[in-house]
Structures are given as C-alpha cells and as structure tokens.
Amino acid sequence: MRSILTILGIVIGIAAIILIMSLGAGAQELILSQIQGLGSKTIAVAPGREPKGPTDVAQIMSDSLKEKDLLELNKKTNVPTLKNIMPIVFGGETAAFENETYRMTIFGASELIMDIFDLFPEKGFFFAEEDIKNNSSVAVIGAKIKEELFGSSEALGEKIKIKNRNFTIIGVLPKKGQVSFFNFDEIAIIPYTTAQKYIFGIKYFHRFMIEAETESDIERTVSDIKETLRNSHNITDPEKDDFFVETQADLVSRISTITNILTLFLVAVAAISLVVGGIGIMNIMLVSVTERTNEIGLRKALGATKKNILTQFIFEAIILTVSGGIIGILLGVSFSLIASFILSRFVGLNWQFTFPIEGAIIGFVVSALVGLVFGLYPARKASIKNPIEALRYE
C-alpha cells in the first residue's frame, strides 16, 4: 500500500507526459491533414518578409503584390511550369439579408478556386472569367452562411447586402469544414476585382495561389516566381525581398515546429511532477533504509560488500519507479484513447489516435532514471552503515 502511494507521483507524471505527447501528435496530424487538403502542387506567394522566427512579425498587410506582378507571373517565358495562378484578397465583413446579418470572411478569388481548393458548388454554379472582367456583383456562399441567413429557404437568386452593395447569390458550397487556414463554410466568394474595388478599396493582392504543372516542378517554379517578382520589383538583393513564397512542404514543416515546441513545453511542465515523485521515492527509501537497518547489518555480517548493499537498494528504487512508469504509460495510453474517442465521436474532429511510442520509451527510461537518481542517496546511506551498530538496532 505504501509503495503504491509512493509511486503515485511517478504514475501521474508519466501518464501526463504520454497523454500530452499523444494528443500533441494527434493535433499535429489533424492540422497537417488539413494543410494537405490544399494539394501538394500549390504554391502560395504572400507580400512582406518571410518570418524568420517566432518574434519576427511579418508585414502581412504589405501591399507589394500588384496587378503588374500577376501579368508577369502569367507569362510563359517567366514561369514556364506555372499551370494556374489565382490572386486572392480577403477580409471580414458583415452581410445582411432582410433582417438577418452575419459576419463572414469575404474571399475575392477567381474561378480557379475550384481547382486549387477542390471546391464546387452544391447548388447553382461558380462565376466565370467574364464576371471578373466586369466586376460582377455575384457571390458563392458557404453552407453555414446559407443556414444563418436563409435557414431552410432557397438562397439562389437572392440578393445579400455587403458594404451597401447588393450581391446576387449564384452558388452555395457544400459543408466542407476547415481547409488549410480557411473555414469555407463561413466564406463568401466573390470575383477578386469586385472585392478590390467595392469591398476593400485596394489595388493590391493578399495572396497569389499558384499551381505548378507537376509536383516535380515545384522547386523550379518557386525559383522562377522569385526571379520574376524580383525583376518586377527591381530587387537585386534576395535579403530585401518584399514577398515570400511558401510551398505546402514549408507550411508543414513550420506547423510541425510550432506544435512540437508546444508539446515539448507541456511535457516539460509534466516533468516537474516527476521530480516531485522522485523526491517522494527518496523519502520512502530513506524510511525503508532506517527500518531495515537490522537487515543491512545482517547482510554485511554474512559477507555483503558496500557495493552489494548499494546495488540492492538502488535496484529496489528502480523497480519501484519503473513499475510506476509502466502503470503511468498504461494509464496515459488509455486516457489518450478515451480522449481521441471523445474528440472524434462527440466533438466531430477527424481525430486519429496516435500511440506515442517515443513517449512510452521516454517514460520507461525516465522512470528508471528517476529511481537511479533519487535512490542513490538512500542506497549510499544504507551501504555505509556499520554492521555492528546496524545489528544492534531494534
């Protein structure tokens, strides 16, 4: 009973580490699967400087991407492997229909959005090249917006008011959820020219989404894009780029870094409980050494060396902590199984349970180390006991 209470700290610490590592891996997988929804041939060009570290705030709203760049990038001589290019402008706006209003993201894009984001209207149709040329006031809305503004009644053909301008709804998107950084259920897509002119009042773009011919062309496409934009912006020193190009692989590695740091931080917090647990182990081992003074004296009288006694007590401490570790691993795995069940079943996330093999190995090794470190002092105390005094102890 005393042993069980003693190892509780280790059990909780290891279980917490396993749980955090498992949930961290699951969250990472979830985010990455969403990014991968973007398609591996997609390249994003954003204005401003590429953030170099977590404290380096990029000039996200810089206005360096202009109409001229769009034309340059579209030239086959500049970027021969470019298949599609779509400029994007976006921002939050409130739309109104009769008495209902709803705040959404306005997404100024072109018809190529269907290819790039794999997005097709469930009802109605998408606007065409013509609408972009003519600054048409047409919109394709997400499933959530349709529900909020129109409920169960028909939305196609109705007009919604955004910034005092009427937009005719020509298409409704199917429920799609989060894709990449956008929740398409809460987005209204309108021609980018219309969005620039009437909604945001700007002459630049927030992003270029570019699709390369094939996946193997990505690297070449990226360097062609950079060269073209540098020429267009009269930049000679790449350090002074006022745009940055990001591929899906870049995004994946950046997100992974962030989630890894977060997981590591939480694991470090959980590790504190291991130190506390270790002190508990040391405490109980000291009590045990005192209680067993007589035994230690006897063992020495029978021929045990200092090293024999030291090894015995360290070994006992390690057995204690490792069994705590194993219980902790089992508990942590069960908790993360339950958590992933709840997240996928009741929260509705596409959550995958990840068995944290690394976490299990780390948990096992760390619990053994805790036993070794915190068992050392009591074991040393036991080993230097004088056999006569130890035998006399009652």
Add this chain to the structure above:
Amino acid sequence: MALIEVKDIYKIYQNEEVSVPALQKISFSIKEGEFVAIMGPSGSGKSTLLHILGFLDKPSKGIYLFEGKNVNDYSENEIARMRNEKIGFVFQSFNLLSRATVFENVKLPLFYSNKKESEWNNIAKREIKAVELSLRENHEPSQLSGGEKQRVAIARALVNNPPILFADEPTGNLDSKSGKMIMEIMEKLNRKDGRTVILITHDQNIADYANRIIKIRDGMIESDTSKNDAKKQF
C-alpha cells in the same frame, strides 16, 4: 599455525573527552578444531571481542592474525569476503529476514559468495536437512519456534562451509530444552566435523560444552583454562 592469534588487542571507545577502554591487552591464540567459550558478565567486553574476531569490528590497537595473515591490512572488500567465506555467525536474536522463507534465509550468504548460482539451491537444501528442518523449508520465521529459528540461523551460518563458527549467546533467547538441542548441534559440528567453534555465554552450563573457557572481566582476560574431560552433561 594457529587459526586465530591476537596480540595485545585494545578497543577504546572515544566519547567526547572521555575514552572508555572496552578491551585491554588481550592476547591468545586458537587452534583449528578448538571449541572455545568466552565468558564474562555483561559489559565485560566479550561481545566486542567476538565482533573483532568475527571481522565486524576493528581493534583500536594490537595485531589480529587470521590464518597467519594480519587482518588490519585487509581492504573493506577483502573483509567482506572473509566474513562470507571464513566464518559463520549465529546471533542471540536469530536475525532472520522476517519476510523471507527458511529456504531463502539459508540461501542468503550464497548471494555474496563465489559459488555457482546453479548450486545454491542444493547447498541450501543440504544444510536445512542437516538441522532437520526440511519440512519447514517454505515457512516464514514467524511460523517457527525459537529453537527452530536458531537451527535456521545455524544452517545459514554453515551454508558457505566456513572453517569457523561464531555464536553470540546462541541460547540466550531459548528455553533450556531448545538450548540443549542447539548446543548438541554445536558440539557435533566441533567433534564430528572438526569445525572451530567460538561462543559467548554467561551460562556456565553452556560453557561446559566447550573444551576451553576464556573468562573476561573489565575488558581483560581473567582466566584461560583448557579441560581434558571435555564433556559434562546437565
């Protein structure tokens, strides 16, 4: 050559500013195969002497030769080896591990020996059989009588086949009937197996089993007498 030879042994306990001599100028030698009883009232220093002879303690001054070699020169690990291989110890309070069975208790010294692990079980069983406790092999000490406990302790002391057996008041916690049985085992070990036995007692009846009695008083040898008519019954 004497098995044990001590020359001018002193043991002085240093207490703050007072120094208390527990043993003074002790000299004697014990040959192989002797049965020696060390007698004296409590506080006479007889236990201290036994501890020094049994490598559990070191003299403050003087020379202790075991098999002709000076024990003072031994390292801590060599001392541990001596305790394990050369001597068996039987205590007044048995000192058995309470949570271990008879079999495990008897096996204990083998853990610290050079003997092959594959032989441990057989050796332990043989020694348990010699003290007629084979049927109690899997009992824990709490299930045994005092006499049985002491027989377990004797089996444990002999498991590494040491040439010398030390007994510190082995019958002190036993009734006279069990005490007699223990002494008969000791006697057999000496007479039949030729093992050197050194025991401490303050009971003349127990001391009479020995063929030599060293009497100690106030840390000094009072008398050292050998008998030829060794055995006397009580």
